[in-house]
Amino acid sequence: MELFESGACDLAIKIKTGTISSEEVTKAVLQKIEQREYDINAYITTTPELALKRAKSIDIQRIQGKDIGLLGGIPMAIKDSIITAGIRTTAGSHILENFIPPYNAHVIDKLLDAGAVIVGKTNTDEFTMGSTCETSYFKPARNPHNTGRVTGGSSGGSAAALAAHECIAALGSDTGGSIRQPASFCGITGIKPTYGRVSRYGLIAYASSLDQIGPMTKSVKDSALVLSVIAGYDNRDSTCLNEPVPDYLTEIDSGISGIKIGLPKEYFEEGLDSEVCDITMKAVEIMKSEGAEFIDISLPHTEYAIPTYYLLATAEASANLERYDGVRYGYRAENPENLYDMYCKSRSEGFGIEVKRRIMLGTYCLSAGYYDAYYRKAQKVRRLIKEDFDKAFKTVDAILTPVSPTPAFPLGSKINDPLQMYLADIYTISLNLAGLPGISVPAGKTSDNLPVGVQFMGRVLDENLLFRLAYALERNVGTSLTYEGAVV
Numbered sequence: 001m002e003l004f005e006s007g008a009c010d011l012a013i014k015i016k017t018g019t020i021s022s023e024e025v026t027k028a029v030l031q032k033i034e035q036r037e038y039d040i041n042a043y044i045t046t047t048p049e050l051a052l053k054r055a056k057s058i059d060i061q062r063i064q065g066k067d068i069g070l071l072g073g074i075p076m077a078i079k080d081s082i083i084t085a086g087i088r089t090t091a092g093s094h095i096l097e098n099f100i101p102p103y104n105a106h107v108i109d110k111l112l113d114a115g116a117v118i119v120g121k122t123n124t125d126e127f128t129m130g131s132t133c134e135t136s137y138f139k140p141a142r143n144p145h146n147t148g149r150v151t152g153g154s155s156g157g158s159a160a161a162l163a164a165h166e167c168i169a170a171l172g173s174d175t176g177g178s179i180r181q182p183a184s185f186c187g188i189t190g191i192k193p194t195y196g197r198v199s200r201y202g203l204i205a206y207a208s209s210l211d212q213i214g215p216m217t218k219s220v221k222d223s224a225l226v227l228s229v230i231a232g233y234d235n236r237d238s239t240c241l242n243e244p245v246p247d248y249l250t251e252i253d254s255g256i257s258g259i260k261i262g263l264p265k266e267y268f269e270e271g272l273d274s275e276v277c278d279i280t281m282k283a284v285e286i287m288k289s290e291g292a293e294f295i296d297i298s299l300p301h302t303e304y305a306i307p308t309y310y311l312l313a314t315a316e317a318s319a320n321l322e323r324y325d326g327v328r329y330g331y332r333a334e335n336p337e338n339l340y341d342m343y344c345k346s347r348s349e350g351f352g353i354e355v356k357r358r359i360m361l362g363t364y365c366l367s368a369g370y371y372d373a374y375y376r377k378a379q380k381v382r383r384l385i386k387e388d389f390d391k392a393f394k395t396v397d398a399i400l401t402p403v404s405p406t407p408a409f410p411l412g413s414k415i416n417d418p419l420q421m422y423l424a425d426i427y428t429i430s431l432n433l434a435g436l437p438g439i440s441v442p443a444g445k446t447s448d449n450l451p452v453g454v455q456f457m458g459r460v461l462d463e464n465l466l467f468r469l470a471y472a473l474e475r476n477v478g479t480s481l482t483y484e485g486a487v488v
């Protein structure tokens with residue numbers, strides 16, 4: 001196996017024991033970036049010099065006998081919605097095209113404390129609004145399994161970078177599926193932790209009551225490793241939970257015998273691609289053979305999840321994106337006639353069409369005459385969706401569902417039809433509305449050789465169980481690295 005094909009757990013041990021150096025691994029990854037970027041577009045910004053300098057310093061620390069950390073020397077990619085001190089952070093937008101943050105997000109400090117090496121910032125839909133990476137102001141990322149297909153989104157760059165071996169591990173952010181859906185499309189593992197498990201200090205906000213940062217990796221164990229580094233309390237994010245972080249790796253292969261898993265009937269109705277359904281049902285059989293017990297359940301308010309999400313997320317986005325006014329951050333239009341004109345022009349020229357659509361929709365549903373009819377009503381339905389889960393988790397320990405109704409679709413096929421695009425988020429958004437954790441893990445491939453993941457959903461702070469379930473499946477179907485025809 002080539003160096004760049006390895007996972008974070010393996011490499012962390014090899015680097016720690018001096019079997020290989022961080023410099024060697026980082027060079028292998030940077031070389032892969034050079035080879036693949038012309039047709040993948042996983043990155044908006046790469047930082048090869050910084051990465052090599054950092055890798056060398058980690059190697060020196062190891063030689064000096066210092067503790068290099070859980071991710072000591074591991075090359076990582078960071079979604080460009082997470083701010084990095086001194087490294088350009090664009091959120092995929094023209095309005096932040098030249099923005100260089102003066103400080104790090106909490107998760108970046110955590111990664112650096114654990115010895116990680118940052119190789120670049122990955123492509124994303126603009127302000128993470130999208131499901132394909134095509135709303136990125138820069139070029140759309142392409143799926144390494146078939147470059148005519150989308151990567152999924154919005155964390156499509158991180159997913160593609162992993163699948164093309166252009167990094168060893170990555171971070172994404174998930175407001176309505178942005179970690180899990182590209183993970184499924186690109187054949188990698190992605191977890192959206194419980195709301196509050198990971199600090200969002202330094203995450204460029206889209207919809208603050210839904211946003212969460214999470215690991216995207218080549219294997220389930222790597223996911224557990226990265227989450228154990230970034231999870232935990234931070235007083236700079238008032239929604240961050242002050243709960244101890246378990247060691248997610250110790251119990252990961254303790255088996256799943258007797259675990260009760262629910263299959264929600266609303267997730268297997270019309271619109272689900274037959275191959276995706278078959279792969280999901282095959283995963284059910286595998287989980288049964290591992291000792292899990294399946295129970296049919298219902299999440300009756302699922303049909304309202306899309307309108308609820310797209311009202312609340314856009315309302316929050318319209319407030320969060322107010323700050324991009326041409327004064328404090330980023331792009332400023334030239335030759336404005338007056339202050340008002342400067343605001344208008346800067347925002348008109350700086351934001352892309354999807355972002356503008358959402359700001360307008362969100363502003364509309366928050367406006368005086370419509371607040372009760374739309375925003376308040378959506379909040380009430382959100383509660384009902386959460387109660388569906390509360391009820392289900394009285395009888396089951398976890399829930400298994402598809403991640404997306406289809407495998408990765410052709411680039412350009414949905415971008416001009418926002419409604420079709422929004423509808424494809426049906427299996428991922430309820431979890432954000434309920435604040436619960438969910439993991440997407442590879443389950444197989446279609447006849448066209450496109451990866452398909454399945455999703456395990458869990459109770460609040462039950463990430464440990466999700467890792468155990470995902471690992472039990474991975475042991476049977478393999479990771480994207482061991483797939484037949486894995487992209488190298």
Ligand code: GLN
Binds near residue numbers: 131154425
């Ligand atoms: N596709 C969803 C949206 O466009 C989710 C995006 C996300 O999770 N950031 O809002």
